[in-house]
Amino acid sequence: WGVGVVRFENSVCKGIDGAVGTCYTRRQCRDIGGVPSGLCAAHIGYCCVVQKNCGEVSSDNNTYFVNHNFPNTVTGPSACAYTIQRCSPDICQIRIDFLNLNLAQPDGNGVCNVDVLNIVGGATNVPQICGQNSGHHVYVDFNGQQDIRMLITTGAGSTEMRTWRFKVAQIGCDSPSRAPSGCLQYYTDAAGTVSSFNYGTTISSGLTTNAKPGTRQLANTNYGICVAPKPGFCSITWSQGSDPYAFSVSEETIMQPGVLGTSNTGDMKCKTDFVIIPNSMMLGSNMSSVDRYCGNALPTVTTSSKPFVLTTVTDADEMNDNGNRGFSIEYSQSRCTSTFLMF
Incomplete structure (x- = not known):
C-alpha cells in the first residue's frame, strides 16, 4: 500500500494569541525555530509563529x-x-x-x-x-x-x-502592498492620523542648555509619510484637530500654555524644522499654493498633488524648540467631483 502525501499552502495564518504566523507542518515549524500556535489548512497544519x-x-x-x-x-x-x-x-x-x-x-x-x-x-x-x-x-x-x-x-x-x-x-x-519609493511610512485608509516619531503629550525631561524642558521631537530626520490614494478620490486634507499642541515643530512651545501657537508658511520662514505638503492650499484661502509649514500650529490645508505625501524635516539643533512634541495630525481623502456642461 502506498502512503499519501498531504500538501497544503504555506499561507499566512493567525495563532491562538493573535500573533501572525505561517502554516507549516509541525516538523517544518520546529526546523525553523518556530512555535505551533493553533491549527490551519483545515486542521492539517500548524500556525507557526517565529519569535527571535x-x-x-x-x-x-x-x-x-x-x-x-x-x-x-x-x-x-x-x-x-x-x-x-x-x-x-x-x-x-x-x-x-x-x-x-x-x-x-x-x-x-x-x-x-x-x-x-x-x-x-x-x-x-x-x-x-x-x-x-x-x-x-x-x-x-x-x-x-x-x-x-x-x-x-x-x-x-x-x-x-x-x-x-x-x-x-x-x-x-x-506586491500591491509595497510602499512607493521615498515613503518611510505608508497608510492605505481613506482617513486617519499620522504622527512624528516620539510624539507624546508629556514634556521631555531632557533639559536644554538654558535649563528649559527639552523637545520630544527627534533631531536629524527627513522622511516621507505617504497615503495611498483611494480609487475615486482626488484630493487630501490635512488638519490639526482640536488639540492646540498637536503641531509644534519649531519655535518655543513651552512659553505658550493654553493658546494656539503661530502658524508659519513658506521657504523663507520655515528653514530649520518643518513639514512639506506639496502644492497645498489653506482651506478657504485665496493664497497661492505653498509647500512648507512650521511654527506651533498647522492650518487646515488641502492638495490634489499625487502621490499624497507629507515630508517631515528636522535639523540637528533643537535647542530653541522647548516643549515641542512634533506633530499628530489628521488626514482625510475627498472624492473626485465631475462638472458637466449643459448646452
Whole structure:
C-alpha cells in the first residue's frame, strides 16, 4: 500500500494569541525555530509563529523580534542586534511594525544620546529613533543582497523601563502592498492620523542648555509619510484637530500654555524644522499654493498633488524648540467631483 502525501499552502495564518504566523507542518515549524500556535489548512497544519531574541537571524516572513524575557523590561546598558534576510529572491521590501517600543527619551536637543534604535543595511534612510514609539511602523527596501539589521543600544543613567517587540513582514517586488519609493511610512485608509516619531503629550525631561524642558521631537530626520490614494478620490486634507499642541515643530512651545501657537508658511520662514505638503492650499484661502509649514500650529490645508505625501524635516539643533512634541495630525481623502456642461 502506498502512503499519501498531504500538501497544503504555506499561507499566512493567525495563532491562538493573535500573533501572525505561517502554516507549516509541525516538523517544518520546529526546523525553523518556530512555535505551533493553533491549527490551519483545515486542521492539517500548524500556525507557526517565529519569535527571535537578540543576536539571532531570520529569513522567515512575519518574524517577531523581542527583547530578552519580553514582556519583562530591560534595565541598564545593553546591546541587541537582529538580522533580517530575504525569504525568497523576489522580496524587495520589509515592513517593521513597532508593536511595542519604549526607550529613553532624547536629550534636550532631540538627540538619542542614551538609548537608540538604528536600522541599517537597507536602501532606505531611517533616522535614529528613541523614546516612545509603540504603534509606529517603517518600510525599508533591501539594498541588493545585503541583510537589514536592527540595532538597539541602551545606555546607563536612565530609569526608563525599556521594552520592544517588532513584527517584520516581507513584501514582494510586485506586491500591491509595497510602499512607493521615498515613503518611510505608508497608510492605505481613506482617513486617519499620522504622527512624528516620539510624539507624546508629556514634556521631555531632557533639559536644554538654558535649563528649559527639552523637545520630544527627534533631531536629524527627513522622511516621507505617504497615503495611498483611494480609487475615486482626488484630493487630501490635512488638519490639526482640536488639540492646540498637536503641531509644534519649531519655535518655543513651552512659553505658550493654553493658546494656539503661530502658524508659519513658506521657504523663507520655515528653514530649520518643518513639514512639506506639496502644492497645498489653506482651506478657504485665496493664497497661492505653498509647500512648507512650521511654527506651533498647522492650518487646515488641502492638495490634489499625487502621490499624497507629507515630508517631515528636522535639523540637528533643537535647542530653541522647548516643549515641542512634533506633530499628530489628521488626514482625510475627498472624492473626485465631475462638472458637466449643459448646452
